[in-house]
Amino acid sequence: MNKNDVIMTILKGRTLIVLTLLVIFFSCASESFFTSQSLLLIAKHVALYGILGIGMTYVLVTGGIDLSVGSVVGLSGMIAGLLINHGFTMFGYTFYFSVPVIVLIAIFIGVIVGFINGIIITKFAVAPFIATLGMMYIARGAANLTSNGATFPNLVGKEALGNTGFEIFGRDIAGFPVAVMILIIIAIVAAMVLRKTPFGWHILAIGGNERAAKLSGVHVDNDKIMVYMFSGACAAVVGIIATSQLVASHPMTGNTWEMNAIAAAVLGGTSLMGGVGTIVGTVIGAFIIGVISDGMVMCGVSEFWQMIIKGLVIVLAVIIDQYQRSLQARMALQARNENK
Amino acid sequence: MSNEKDEIYLHAEKIDKIYPGTKALDQVSFDIKRGKVNVLIGENGAGKSTLMRIIAGIEKPSAGKLYLQGKEVEFDSTVDARSHGIAIIHQELCLFPNMTVFQNLFMSSERTKNGFLDDAEHRKLAKQVLARLNYPIDPDTMVGALRVGQQQMIEIARNLLIPNLKILIMDEPTSSLSEQEVDVLFNIMRELTATGISIVYISHRLEELMRIGDFVTIFRDGKLVADAAVKDIDVPWIVKQMVGEGKSYPKRDEAVDWEKTEKVLEIKDLTLPKNGGGYLLNKVSFDLHRGEVLGIYGLLGAGRTEIFECIMGMRPTHTGDVILNGEKITIGSVPEQISKGFAWLPEDRQRDGLIQTMNIDKNIALSNVGKYINGLGLIDKSRESAATDEMIKDVHIKVADKELPILSLSGGNQQKVVFAKGALTNPQIMLLDEPSRGIDIGAKTEIFNLIYQYAKKGVSLLVVSSELEEIIAIADRIIVLSNGIKTAELTGSDITQDNLVKASYMGHKH
Secondary structure, three states: OOHHHHHHHHHHOHHHHHHHHHHHHHHHHOOOOOOHHHHHHHHHHHHHHHHHHHHHHHHHHOOOOOOOHHHHHHHHHHHHHHHHHOOEEEOOEEEOOOHHHHHHHHHHHHHHHHHHHHHHHHHOOOOHHHHHHHHHHHHHHHHHHOOOOOOEOOOOOOHHHOOOOHHHHHOEEOOEEHHHHHHHHHHHHHHHHHHHOHHHHHHHHHHHOHHHHHHOOOOHHHHHHHHHHHHHHHHHHHHHHHHHHHOOEOOOOOOOHHHHHHHHHHHOOOOOOOOOOOHHHHHHHHHHHHHHHHHHHHOOOOHHHHHHHHHHHHHHHHHHHHHHHHHHHHHHHHHHHHHO | OOOOOOOEEEEEEEEEEEEOOEEEEEEEEEEEEOOOEEEEEOOOOOOHHHHHHHHOOOOOOOEEEEEEOOEEEOOOOHHHHHHOOEEEEOOOOOOOOOOEHHHHHOOOOOOEEOOEEOHHHHHHHHHHHHHHOOOOOOOOOEHHHOOHHHHHHHHHHHHHOOOOOOEEEEEOOOOOOOHHHHHHHHHHHHHHHHOOOEEEEEOOOHHHHHHHOOEEEEEEOOEEEEEEEHHHOOHHHHHHHHHOOOOOOOOOOOOOOHHHOOEEEEEEEEEEEOOOOOEEEEEEEEEEEOOOEEEEEOOOOOOHHHHHHHHOOOOOOOEEEEEEOOEEEOOOOHHHHHHOOEEEEOOOHHHHHOOOOOEHHHHHHOOOHHHHEOOOOOEOHHHHHHHHHHHHHHOOOOOOOOOOEHHHOOHHHHHHHHHHHHHOOOOOEEEEEOOOOOOOHHHHHHHHHHHHHHHHOOOEEEEEOOOHHHHHHHOOEEEEEEOOEEEEEEEHHHOOHHHHHHHHOOOOOO
16 A cells, blocks of 8 residues: 555545544534433434435436536425415315325426426536526515515424324424434435446436447436435425424425535535535535534524634635645556556 | 749658657658648558647657758747747637637737737737738738638638748648638738748648648658649549558458448438538438448548448438348437447547456446346346456457556557447448557558458458558458449449549549
């Protein structure tokens, strides 16, 4: 093992190393940090960014970006709130759905939004940044329209209407937050799909070299549409969890969360150029963001300093990423010359 | 050889240019003669554009020196070269479509008055230079609104504005010009050379260089192979020099009567219209038998690659019939064509063949990974890995660990990976576009052996090559394209360099 190999190993494990160092640092800085209570609280926050980040990772891996996820969080939460408190009115009749149906409807809305994003990007050749920026405004507007900007409070449902139990997604089961369970399930499935299915290989190939992927027989357009649908679904799930945690839905929920999702993915080593990214990395990235935010709160660091530090961490992560990439390219060239 | 009386304005001495893996220029010594049209010719990748990029200050030579009027010079940048009066017009236009004609003309050489742009002066000078080009376009027109041919003229006008222009390098300036525009351009070129400006002219149109050129220099495989005064030579001589006759490969000699073997593919009247009139392919018909290696020969722009693009579903505007195993098929998307049994090895390995971010194993499996899934829809890694292992052995990729990045392989092994990716889909027909491009001689022979190996298995192969020796050696039968027209179909003893060369410019009417 030469020097470059050692540096490479450290670089590859850097997200986990950074997370460990952060946990040690905050445990020393604040007595209340390393307790099961605060760790579970951090995990609950992390679950939201983590799930959004997983959807975002899929999009980034194809070389795209999805700015609409924060608004979809708000929209799906508002749809859920509307259906619980006021039901669905058609031809003068009002229907109330059970919670599982409401959840499915909210997720379906997220999928539809993603589908529209995908169609605009692939069939109309609009840059992902612009298409999803537009969708960001549209979905936020739609979220506000459901209630004219008001909050749907007290989303507990009524026994008589058979729509109780929505608050479960924000609670704990056997001392373990449901949100974190959902994160774990989504992360495992997403990681399996990315690493172990043809679809996963294909989207990595699209981000690596779209032309070559197309000529190799990859259904580039279809795969891209699927990726935005998945991102929309993840955002809708986060909307349900966030709404359930508050037991109320507010139309501005999820505002700017797309940035946290991108940050989590980038901190985890996903390349904005496409072709490179892992789900494990993104989940660790989400934990880094969560630990920094909540850790600093517990240490009494002002909100403004928190912003500055978060910003520095993200930029630093990308600088290190670039360094890793150039080192990798150099090592590949070296290996190639040795082969000769 | 050239006339000793002609003054040499610029001399390049033993230039080498080495890129990782390839030698683009090999000990090239080249003269630009003052007040003459110096024509450069050669296939893609022969090194002519690289040499011009060095002379224009875009790239630096790995070894060798440049002398300007006998004095040694070194250019650090295009700005540096421009200050010595050397300008280059690229094949791909370097214009700003979002700006007006006069803004484009004076980009980075703006005239100012009291620190502000002097647009009145810009317009006046622009009108003058456009009038000189016989091209009265309003200087306020947006460049994006002009036709490509008109944009080409703007690019030329821009270079005429360079004060004390001495050398003007033109890389295929006529590829998008109409006949009339070519005439205008040639008039300008004569006018320029009369004032002592030297022109370097790169073109693939042989009839043009006979018309405008004074001296011709021919490049092949990074080497300067011949030069001559145009008045002393003819087109067949040029073609012969371009394609060369040095190295030879053992001739494939299958004692098979192809007429009696099964027809796998029949192409009838394949026609592909060109944007803006004319044809890229004009009623091309041929057939392909089981286990046969059919060569497609032609000069650049003859329509070689376009045939493959039509077959693979990349050119939906084509017409004509494709008959596969006796049944007429409709050409679908790329994945559909792959499932019908076609595999394509594209000409540009880096751009179209490889996923640079993925490892060797995944690059090989990419087209076929959908076949290795288990009941859960997950990739069965052991089956996938066994398949790629077998492929690596079958095509002899030299690699210690297939999880290594694809770019850690040499050019020849990268090419074998692309070949393996196609071969893994179990094709009946393989389309190989310049399979030996950019790889060393040893690896070339290995690629040819792969072609024979697959032909023996019953795969039919269509091979495009612009190297005469190569195509004569590997093909059982050769069709020749020229200007989109099939001009010859040669078998057996008719396959000779002379016949191929003759057919390769028969499609040009001039």
